[in-house]
Amino acid sequence: MFGERGQTAPKAAKEARDVQKPRVRERARGRGRHCSVTGTPLLLCCYLAYLALGTSVFQALESSAARDSKELEPENWASLLNYTCLDSPALDRLIRDIIQQYKRGVIFPSNTTSMGRWELAGSFFFSVSTITTIGYGNLSPQTMGARLFCIFFALLGIPLNLVLLNRLGRLMLSWVQRWALWLGGAQKNQARARWYAGSFAFFSGLLLFFLLPPILFSSMEGWSYEEGFYYSFITLSTVGFGDYVIGMDPNRKYPVWYKNIVSMWILFGMAWLALIINLVISLLESSTVLCPCSQRYPCRTWGSTEDTNHHRSKIIHL
Amino acid sequence: MTRAMAGSGIYDCRGSWTLTLLLGYLFYLLLGAAIFQLLEKQAEAQSRNQFQVEKLRFLENYTCLDQYALERFVQVIMEAWDKGVNPTGNSTNPSNWDFSNSFFFAGTVVTTIGYGNLSPSTEAGQIFCIFYALFGIPLNVVFFNHLGTGLRSHLATLETWGLQSRRYQVVQTLGLALFLTLGTFLLLIFPPMVFSHVEGWSYGEGFYFAFITLSTIGFGDYVVGTDPNKHYISVYRSLAAVWIILGLAWLALVLPLGPMVLHRLMHLWQLSKDPSSKKGIGPEADGLSHPTKLHIAI
Numbered sequence: 001m002f003g004e005r006g007q008t009a010p011k012a013a014k015e016a017r018d019v020q021k022p023r024v025r026e027r028a029r030g031r032g033r034h035c036s037v038t039g040t041p042l043l044l045c046c047y048l049a050y051l052a053l054g055t056s057v058f059q060a061l062e063s064s065a066a067r068d069s070k071e072l073e074p075e076n077w078a079s080l081l082n083y084t085c086l087d088s089p090a091l092d093r094l095i096r097d098i099i100q101q102y103k104r105g106v107i108f109p110s111n112t113t114s115m116g117r118w119e120l121a122g123s124f125f126f127s128v129s130t131i132t133t134i135g136y137g138n139l140s141p142q143t144m145g146a147r148l149f150c151i152f153f154a155l156l157g158i159p160l161n162l163v164l165l166n167r168l169g170r171l172m173l174s175w176v177q178r179w180a181l182w183l184g185g186a187q188k189n190q191a192r193a194r195w196y197a198g199s200f201a202f203f204s205g206l207l208l209f210f211l212l213p214p215i216l217f218s219s220m221e222g223w224s225y226e227e228g229f230y231y232s233f234i235t236l237s238t239v240g241f242g243d244y245v246i247g248m249d250p251n252r253k254y255p256v257w258y259k260n261i262v263s264m265w266i267l268f269g270m271a272w273l274a275l276i277i278n279l280v281i282s283l284l285e286s287s288t289v290l291c292p293c294s295q296r297y298p299c300r301t302w303g304s305t306e307d308t309n310h311h312r313s314k315i316i317h318l
Numbered sequence: 319m320t321r322a323m324a325g326s327g328i329y330d331c332r333g334s335w336t337l338t339l340l341l342g343y344l345f346y347l348l349l350g351a352a353i354f355q356l357l358e359k360q361a362e363a364q365s366r367n368q369f370q371v372e373k374l375r376f377l378e379n380y381t382c383l384d385q386y387a388l389e390r391f392v393q394v395i396m397e398a399w400d401k402g403v404n405p406t407g408n409s410t411n412p413s414n415w416d417f418s419n420s421f422f423f424a425g426t427v428v429t430t431i432g433y434g435n436l437s438p439s440t441e442a443g444q445i446f447c448i449f450y451a452l453f454g455i456p457l458n459v460v461f462f463n464h465l466g467t468g469l470r471s472h473l474a475t476l477e478t479w480g481l482q483s484r485r486y487q488v489v490q491t492l493g494l495a496l497f498l499t500l501g502t503f504l505l506l507i508f509p510p511m512v513f514s515h516v517e518g519w520s521y522g523e524g525f526y527f528a529f530i531t532l533s534t535i536g537f538g539d540y541v542v543g544t545d546p547n548k549h550y551i552s553v554y555r556s557l558a559a560v561w562i563i564l565g566l567a568w569l570a571l572v573l574p575l576g577p578m579v580l581h582r583l584m585h586l587w588q589l590s591k592d593p594s595s596k597k598g599i600g601p602e603a604d605g606l607s608h609p610t611k612l613h614i615a616i
Contacts, residue, residue, distance in 0.1 A: 098395045135535035137434045147526050154533055230444045237451055239432035242538060243439075277456050281463075 050131070050160055056123075057149055121247070121259060128263060131157030132270065134240030138248065168271035169278070176201040202276065209236065209269035220258060221246060236269045352420070419543070422555035424561060428454035431536035435544060451548075466570035474578060484589070491582045498572055498579060505568045506532070509561050512544055516550075532565045 086171055129136045131154060141147045178195035214228025223231065223244065231244040246262055247254055372394055415423075417561070419436075426433055427450060438444045473494060506528065514524030519540065527540040543555040 095395055098392050099399055102474065130535055133430065133533060133535045135432065135434075135530070135537045137537035137539060140537040140539040147522075151529050154529070154535060158533060185339065212418075226445065227439060230448060232446045233451065234432065238430045238534070239427055239457055240430075240536070241432045241434035241437040243434060243437040277459065280456060281460055293360060 024169075028248050046160070050157060057153075125247075125259075127153070127157075128152050128266065129240060131161045132238055132266065133158060133161075134235060134238045134266075136242035136245050138242045138245050165267075165271045165274055168268065170273040172201075172268075172272060172275060198279075205272045205276070209272055213265060216261075217246065219248060220252070220254065222252070232269075235266060236273050238270070249288065352417070418553055418556045422543070422559045424450070424454075425559040426536065428458045429534055429562060429566060430455060430458075430533045431531055433536045433538035433541050435538040435541050462567055462570040465567050466574070469571050470575055474575065476571070484586075485580070488586055491579060491586060494575075494580050495583065498576060503570055503571060505561075505565050509565070510570050513558075516554075517542060517545065517548070528565075531562060532569060534566075 125136075126139050128134075130150060133154075141150050176197050180194045183197055184193035210232055212228065213232050214223075214225050217223055217228035217231060218225055221228070227244060231246075234241055234244070247259060372391075415436075423436055425431075427447060430451075438447050510524035510528040511521060513519065514521050514529060517524070517540075521528070523540060527542070530537055530540070542558045544552050
């Protein structure tokens with residue numbers, strides 16, 4: 001078949017392959033873009049459904065146990081009152097009891113908000129903190145059943161979360177690249193357009209996810225700006241100490257949109273941060289300063305990363 | 319955790335780079351431990367002393383105690399607990415911010431576990447924590463990636479596997495499976511038993527602790543080395559930190575390698591049933607030999 005044009009077979013075959021290659025790449029890129037358009041909302045729906053599942057299960061498992069313990073509360077307080085003539089060992093015992101009840105969520109500082117208990121908002125927030133691996137710990141499962149469920153929930157949820165963040169990151173990267181392309185057309189200098197687009201994306205992300213939210217938190221939670229920034233960073237990096245958690249102050253009224261906005265912020269902020277770190281790491285790895293063998297690594301420019309991703313996504317189904 | 323899998327062929331360069339990375343990682347943890355200790359220990363001593371004063375005041379007043387005073391006392395207890403002060407202890411308990419415990423804390427920050435039973439309470443400590451994590455988390459990610467990919471390519475001999483004799487393939491795959499199983503038992507099954515025994519937890523609680531730790535969720539409801547009634551050896555928490563790092567490195571190795579080994583075993587089993595099949599398992603079907611850049615987030 002290839003010999004018809006009078007060329008030698010290998011050369012003709014190579015020509016045919018060269019002709020086919022751009023078409024394959026076009027198709028792959030087209031398929032990739034098609035995937036990233038319809039796949040992302042579906043993935044987002046899956047993610048939300050998974051969170052809803054976790055919310056309902058945790059609430060079911062934990063709130064009934066807490067309610068049972070709460071029923072004993074009047075008796076508890078009565079027995080505590082018997083301790084009015086205390087000595088030191090009795091004091092220690094009292095303190096131990098208090099801490100035990102506190103850890104089990106039976107007694108709360110003053111009167112916690114619904115975020116601090118196993119209500120809908122609290123369970124949802126707990127599910128989010130589990131699968132994003134933030135793990136605040138201000139609320140944690142006490143019953144054996146909830147703990148077991150938590151393990152399996154996290155086993156499936158963490159990869160799901162990673163996949164979603166991966167997809168969101170690529171989406172944001174494609175927006176930046178498209179904008180860079182448009183800029184490049186206007187400026188007629190691709191490399192500089194990429195730099196502009198990259199810096200703009202970096203700084204706008206920094207502003208949107210790190211510098212502005214603490215202002216919101218200081219007005220809603222009464223934290224200082226530094227505390228709000230500390231909270232933002234510890235949350236988005238998924239360290240999640242839990243020493244600062246939003247929505248826990250019982251003396252404040254939080255508007256309805258507040259928690260939803262914060263959840264969106266966590267999701268997109270994490271995706272943006274992961275993207276930045278990925279880019280920094282790829283820059284480091286392709287830099288000849290840090291590893292002299294990097295000439296043998298594929299060149300990591302933005303365009304080729306996208307191509308190689310689409311090509312290799314056939315092999316690694318992620 | 320970000321997975322940036324670079325080329326697998328250049329082991330020598332990767333070897334020296336891994337060593338440098340390992341040393342840098344260790345040095346970074348030690349540096350963090352020292353600085354956290356410096357920043358936090360004094361504030362902790364102050365909190366403890368304040369709580370002792372509160373306790374003495376309470377004891378003085380106990381004969382005229384009413385419910386409101388008691389409730390106020392309960393609030394004080396809970397606040398102290400949130401700050402990491404264990405109210406049942408006294409000031410002579412080992413500090414939460416001595417070197418071994420600060421090392422543990424630095425490890426939990428850099429691996430993003432973040433238990434939270436202990437967290438910087440001074441403003442300087444919080445700001446330092448931010449910058450420490452800003453550089454430490456990427457360092458952590460790069461470290462585990464290089465460890466994982468280096469060990470993986472060395473163990474799995476990716477490009478040459480398909481070209482070896484059938485017997486070599488079987489022996490190598492079975493050996494690898496045994497190695498992975500032994501390592502999983504040693505690093506993921508055995509230590510929770512040790513922790514349960516030392517801490518007085520049930521095995522279920524120990525396993526729950528191990529899972530929450532190694533998945534880097536880190537609620538902080540169970541943390542090793544925090545019971546004031548137990549006497550731990552001084553390097554207990556440092557050993558726990560070492561276990562965490564080894565466990566995470568093991569996960570970075572096993573999670574991609576495990577399916578690959580299974581895939582190879584299934585392929586070999588198929589071939590054993592149908593030895594006349596000419597279909598070889600090329601490196602492409604393995605799915606690992608082509609280094610892939612996956613934008614997986616933290």
